[in-house]
Amino acid sequence: MRLPSLFRTTAFRLTLLFLALFAAAAAAFLAYIYVATAGEVNRQADTEVQRELVSLKTVYAQGGVDELNRAIIERAAGEKPFLYLLMKEDGETISGNIAETPVEPKTAPEARAAFRVRMTDPDGNVVRRSAWGRQVKFDQGELLFVGTDVGEARFYVIRLVRAIWGAGVLVIVLGLGFGLLLSRNVSRSMAGLNAVVAEVEKGDLHARARVRGVGDEYDELAGGLNAMLDRLERLMGGLRHAGDAIAHDLRSPLTRLRARLEAALIEVDRGEIDPTQALEQALEDADGVLKTFNAVLAISRLQAAGAPDQQVFDPADLGTDIAELYEALCEDKAIDFKAEIARGLSMRGNREFLAQALSNLLDNAIKYTPEGGAVMLRVRSRASGDIEFSVTDTGPGVAETDRARVVQRFVRLDNSRNQPGVGLGLSLVAAVAEAHGGRLELAEGPGSYQGSGPGLRAALVFPPAG
Amino acid sequence: MRILIIEDDTQAAAAMAKGLEDAGHESQMAEDGLAGLNAARDGKFDVLVVDRMMPKLNGVQVVETLRREGDQTPVLFLSALGEVGDRVEGLKAGGDDYLVKPYAFAELIARVEALSRRRETGSVSTVLKVGDLEMDLIGRTVHRAGTEIDLQPREFQLLEFLMRHANQSVTRTMLLEKVWEYHFDPQTNVIDVHISRLRSKIDKGFPRAMLQTVRGAGYRLEA
Secondary structure (H helix, E strand, C coil): CCHHHHHCCHHHHHHHHHHHHHHHHHHHHHHHHHHHHHHHHHHHHHHHHHHHHHHHHHHHHHHHHHHHHHHHHHHHCCCCCCEEEEECCCCCEEEECCCCCCCCCCCCCEEEEEEEEEEECCCCCEEEEEEEEEEEECCCCCEEEEEEECHHHHHHHHHHHHHHHHHHHHHHHHHHHHHHHHHHHHHHHHHHHHHHHHHHHHCCCCCCCCCCCCCCHHHHHHHHHHHHHHHHHHHHHHHHHHHHHHHHHHHHHHHHHHHHHHHHHHHHHCCCCCHHHHHHHHHHHHHHHHHHHHHHHHHHHHHHHCCCCCEEECHHHHHHHHHHHHHHHHHHCCCEEEEEECCCCCEEECHHHHHHHHHHHHHHHHHHCCCCCEEEEEEEECCCCCEEEEEEECCCCCCHHHHHHHCCCCCCCHHHCCCCCCCCHHHHHHHHHHHCCCEEEEEECCCCECCECCCEEEEEEECCCC | CEEEEECCCHHHHHHHHHHHHHCCCEEEEECCHHHHHHHHHHCCCCEEEEECCCCCCCHHHHHHHHHHCCCCCCEEEEECCCCHHHHHHHHHCCCCEEEECCCCHHHHHHHHHHHHHHHHCCCCCCEEEECCEEEECCCCEEEECCEEECCCHHHHHHHHHHHHCCCCEEEHHHHHHHCCCCCCCCCCCHHHHHHHHHHHHHCCCCCCCCEEEECCCEEEECC
16 A cells, blocks of 8 residues: 555645645634624624614603603514613513513623524524614613624625635535645656666666656656666676786786796796886886876776866966976987977866877877887867867877777787887777866878878867866 | 885785895884874984875875874885875875885885985086086976987986986986876886987987986986
């Protein structure tokens, strides 16, 4: 049964709260209407009674008690009569259409009273109705009570109050129903999200929430949850991949190192080789292992935590520094080096990581460009405002089908097997680009050049600062 | 030279002490931050080698305390944490140089020696002299045995660094850090190319080569 949990939902609780507020407001409203209308009925009755009293006082003043007595008898027989009771000073009835005065004590000289009166309606039924009246005392000691029937007016007030009550009950019932419906809808929306969270908690990172496309806050939450899970999955994948990669890539050099040490031990033992040479080779192997390890670690950290210590700087300064650093290397290899650096740009990033990335691109370019080729470093602003660092070479380039692959860790294309390196350079460049909200774009170079080509154009594209 | 090694990994510290001894330096070890701080306060050391992560007091706290007390002994931080932020934090705390584990002995010794040298040459001189090589820091000129040598600005900076650390090994990483002010790890030896350019300018045509390659370490400018 879903109902009990339904009652616990926030939507339902809010509905209850609003209904309670509504009921309180309605009760206050009713009380006010009741007091106001009931008071008005009595006030109006009182005015009429007083007017009648004034009229009867005039009669008394002109003709004394006898004339008054006659007037009362006359008027009591009229249509829609007042209620009269004329009494002697001691309260004994002289005339009137009610049996006794409702005033306490009966001989009070000046009093008002709300009371109920027994009456016979036109059909002969005896009914009790509300009434209102005043009692006065004349100069000679006679007492006169005049009242009027307010039953009819009251009746309307009561009907009005009942109608409002009924409407209130209807609203509350409808509100409760609507609240239940609402909270069931909300629960249903939340149930999907909760199911995804439960799945993920159980360890299934592939679970995704359904986005219904309505664009409401649940869709927004589902979208956010999915984006979070995507990133989490990528990170977990990255971590697992990094772990695998480290294990895989460290295993072979470590095995090599171990084998070399073992062989060296035997050979040194037999006096066949120089121990220093063996140790130097081992040291070199160990350094290679460390280099790989550091690169994989740097990539994982960049992917997990982004680039640390970002500052705003002029990319031209970085470009100039790196160009100067690598120009000599190009010259040494008889490669034509050119740098085109736009000034006055501004970007935000970690200078060390960006230098490392540019250095990796230039290292690659120089490594694969044959003698007599050309390498160009360019720093400029794109039409979109993005900052672009590009390195173009005239080496063999990377086939379009391989471009996505060379960025992956430890991927080395067949024609690079005889070159030094472990296949982490471009992965690190891509990780640096992504850690700065940018990207690495690989494209074809300038085409055939000095018998080589088509070359590679690697561009780091970053959003501008601010 | 007397060196204090504050490092909780005693095996690594012993190996380091051995390496420094072979290079002709005397060293003392402290196993944790507190012992290290007390040793640094008592003894007269030329350089402190301080590990970042240690029990009782960490390396940064030790150096901050020493600096507050007015002790200006050069400090080389050692750390397994290789991130830029850690380096900046270490240098802010009063460290003079930063070396990431694992390191090569040659690198460690070169840096320790560079630090001690820095303190010795506290006086401000406008002319540097190493053998028959002379550098005028104000006129930005270099002469060897009376012949003027024309250098590019960066070559001038590179030679200045080498001259300030004459007769000491300096590593490629140190040159990239101190001359170019970058801390990354180039795949190729870009520094070698710059050194060979400089070498061709200062040694070519002279009977003795001053700029020597030190195997497994880096370079040395010999008087």
